[in-house]
Amino acid sequence: MPRLVASDVARTLRERIMSGDWADRRVPPERALAAELGVARNTVRRAMRLLSADGAITRHVGRGTFVVTAPPAGPDVDGTDDLAGTIARMEGASPADIMEIRLLLEPAAAAFAATDASIGDLAAVEAAHREAVAADDMPGFETWDAEFHHRIFACARNELLREFHALVRVLRNRAPWFDMKKRSFSETRRLAYCQEHGAILAALLDRDPEGARGAMHAHLKTVETNILRR
Structure with a gap:
């Protein structure tokens, strides 16, 4: 099986978010995701950074990682972000x-x-x-x-x-x-x-x-x- 890199992991996690896997909005811990996907924990961490930069997740120290929108919205046809996602990111x-x-x-x-x-x-x-x-x-x-x-x-x-x-x-x-x-x-x-x-x-x-x-x-x-x- 080809070795997964951070972008691959991010793509896999984004698909799971879009499918509604985490309906309660809480994303499993990095350690659990690394074991499930068979990758190193730092690979999951880099993938999480990619998702956070895209506005798909938000991370709160001491509380965990949460889905911002399900499914997360990408750019609209005019290039603007989904309003709900933008507001959620402003929490930080x-x-x-x-x-x-x-x-x-x-x-x-x-x-x-x-x-x-x-x-x-x-x-x-x-x-x-x-x-x-x-x-x-x-x-x-x-x-x-x-x-x-x-x-x-x-x-x-x-x-x-x-x-x-x-x-x-x-x-x-x-x-x-x-x-x-x-x-x-x-x-x-x-x-x-x-x-x-x-x-x-x-x-x-x-x-x-x-x-x-x-x-x-x-x-x-x-x-x-x-x-x-x-």
Whole structure:
């Protein structure tokens, strides 16, 4: 029997994924697959890397390897990846990646909100700010901090932008981001965040898009420094 190489193993595993062999989405351990296929474990490991690069599987340290989609989608006719697979792969985004996306999206959302928000929208942002100021512990502040930002996106009246933020918000609630924020939390920083939120809110109430954009960018750079220690 010809010796299997990593690409052959990857092809075999991809066929098994497409046939629905692992309906529970969990892929067997490398050791078990190596014994089953009669190859070295490092060959299976290289095959897994190929599948991971293709978006067919996702690997979580301490939890195992999982099928992203069954069957995994290759490029669509226009060359784009399957949306579900793309979203699943985003689960592994690092806090630094998330922060960079926030710096791209949130200043723009604040600028849109300054011109497009209704009086009721701005009242909702102001209410979230008051709750964040009144919070006396990290979980309470984190809840209203996230809500403050969420309501600004709602003000922007751009559905796609709002959905992008909803996805980022899900990623921010995952353990790596929350744990880093918890470690960096202090009352001094909470008060600084509230002061910066106040500057954002003031620009929104003044209907000043560039002021809102700048205040949001400044706030996120503070968050970046505190959480990522940059």
